[in-house]
Amino acid sequence: MIDLAVSQLITRLLRHQTRDFIIGHRLVQPDHNGINNVIDHLHKNLREExxxxxxxxxxxxxxxxxxxxxKQRxxxxxxxxxxQLRLKKAAD
Incomplete structure (x- = not known):
């Protein structure tokens, strides 16, 4: 049971770390790939539906x-x- 819990924790940490890397990477190269383009677009257009x-x-x-x-990345x-972006912006 402990092995399963540790495996799940590691998976969540890696997923979160990957997400932060992708979001940070959009600042350096917003047109690197399609997901970066979308993240950059969402950051620039927070008020739009x-x-x-x-x-x-x-x-x-x-x-x-x-x-x-x-969803995968x-x-x-x-x-x-x-x-989440809107909430973070409001908190800042």
């Missing part, structure tokens, strides 16, 4: 592929990510 079709065009992916890639949906 989210449109998955538009975000998928920005990322140069189909809607389904974009949504799956975003960032660990949350684009809508939840935008909400």
């Amino acid at each position: 989210i449109d998955i079709d538009n975000l998928s065009k920005i990322s140069c992916m189909s809607c389904t592929r974009f949504f799956n890639e975003f 960032i660990g949350t949906t684009p809508r939840e990510f935008l909400f």
